[in-house]
Amino acid sequence: MLSTLVVYGVARSSNRILWISTRIVCCRRSERGVVSEFVRELPKAELHLHIEGTLEPAMLVSLSGRNHVPLRYSSVAEIEAALQFTNLQSFLDVYYEAAGTLLTRQDFFDLTFAYLQRAAADGVVHAEIFFDPQTHTERGVPFDAVIGGISDALAAGHAEFGMSSGLIMCFLRHLPAGRAMDTLEAAMPFRDQLLGVGLDSSEVGHPPGAFAGVFAAARAEGLRLVSHAGEEGPPEYVWEALDVLGAERIDHGNRALEDAALVTRLVAEQVPLTVCPFSNVKLAVVDRLEDHPLRRMIDLGLNVSINSDDPSYFGGYIGDNYVGTQVALRFSDDEMAGIARNSLRASFVPDHEKQALVANLDEFLSHRP
Numbered sequence: 445m446l447s448t449l450v451v452y453g454v455a456r457s458s459n460r461i462l463w464i465s466t467r468i469v470c471c472r473r474s475e476r477g478v479v480s481e482f483v484r485e486l487p488k489a490e491l492h493l494h495i496e497g498t499l500e501p502a503m504l505v506s507l508s509g510r511n512h513v514p515l516r517y518s519s520v521a522e523i524e525a526a527l528q529f530t531n532l533q534s535f536l537d538v539y540y541e542a543a544g545t546l547l548t549r550q551d552f553f554d555l556t557f558a559y560l561q562r563a564a565a566d567g568v569v570h571a572e573i574f575f576d577p578q579t580h581t582e583r584g585v586p587f588d589a590v591i592g593g594i595s596d597a598l599a600a601g602h603a604e605f606g607m608s609s610g611l612i613m614c615f616l617r618h619l620p621a622g623r624a625m626d627t628l629e630a631a632m633p634f635r636d637q638l639l640g641v642g643l644d645s646s647e648v649g650h651p652p653g654a655f656a657g658v659f660a661a662a663r664a665e666g667l668r669l670v671s672h673a674g675e676e677g678p679p680e681y682v683w684e685a686l687d688v689l690g691a692e693r694i695d696h697g698n699r700a701l702e703d704a705a706l707v708t709r710l711v712a713e714q715v716p717l718t719v720c721p722f723s724n725v726k727l728a729v730v731d732r733l734e735d736h737p738l739r740r741m742i743d744l745g746l747n748v749s750i751n752s753d754d755p756s757y758f759g760g761y762i763g764d765n766y767v768g769t770q771v772a773l774r775f776s777d778d779e780m781a782g783i784a785r786n787s788l789r790a791s792f793v794p795d796h797e798k799q800a801l802v803a804n805l806d807e808f809l810s811h812r813p
């Protein structure tokens with residue numbers, strides 16, 4: 445059954461996105477009522493997005509040909525068939541192989557700009573984007589090709605879509621901490637292009653504490669600190685990310701729910717958790733979207749946002765995650781707006797810009813029928 449609602453067009457003023465009510469469209473109905481595209485259009489921040497995880501099968505095939513990097517797959521269909529994962533490592537094996545086709549500054553520009561186009565269409569007004577330099581520099585790709593191509597695209601995205609952004613350099617935790625320190629040093633000529641540092645890759649068996657030194661050095665440089673923890677790893681890794689690394693946000697954090705004292709701490713300090721529902725289903729962290737603990741997290745008072753993680757691998761971008769999660773967990777539009785507000789507040793933009801982003805969300809909401 446179809447019904448109508450007002451959807452919001454986008455206009456730009458001084459490179460800041462403003463939302464205006466412009467047209468009438470149709471939307472779907474579910475058994476519980478209207479499932480609007482309202483949540484897709486909500487002005488939001490994306491805070492947990494690996495740029496290498498936006499490499500779409502079609503671009504992968506094209507890069508493989510353009511750069512003469514052979515793959516195990518010879519077609520988009522074969523790649524899509526390979527996107528069945530049983531855990532984080534089974535995904536990372538495919539993700540690192542695919543990332544091996546990225547060689548030039550132009551490749552990193554194309555990858556990033558394609559993501560920004562999709563994110564802008566999903567209401568993203570601010571994106572804090574992870575990249576994994578070691579995945580590329582360990583193959584001989586120059587650091588400046590990686591960061592240069594990504595940064596050029598972020599500048600183009602700001603000009604084209606009015607989207608603000610920041611870059612978070614992630615260290616690969618399956619490699620020794622010394623290599624992370626080498627990477628931080630290699631990044632210093634590009635310090636002004638970095639917002640922060642993070643920790644990703646294979647979690648179990650690689651506790652955050654080993655990276656205390658490189659996180660302390662990053663903090664001394666004024667970089668913001670985040671860390672993946674509690675995706676597959678135990679609650680102790682979340683404690684360590686907070687207490688040993690000084691992480692200001694926890695990426696995922698699902699397994700924190702197993703530790704009541706940790707939940708109390710996260711609630712008391714309102715530590716943002718960047719939750720990724722589609723990712724959690726694809727990597728078997730939860731069985732079905734309907735079983736995702738996001739509602740429980742909100743009921744406990746945790747500060748959560750919804751993000752896409754590696755959208756070309758996990759079945760959808762941030763708008764799909766918002767729509768799918770709303771349907772599966774029966775969130776109201778107001779609850780979804782609260783999640784979008786959390787995402788803006790949990791961003792690392794300066795306070796005055798944050799107030800403007802939140803005011804823009806409120807303006808969008810005021811046009812709701």
Ligand code: HPA
Nearest residue numbers: 494644645646672753754
């Ligand atoms: N977890 C850890 N490392 C990653 C992920 C993830 O979901 N995606 C890319 N690197």
Ligand code: ZN
Nearest residue numbers: 492494695753
């Ligand atoms: Zn992630």
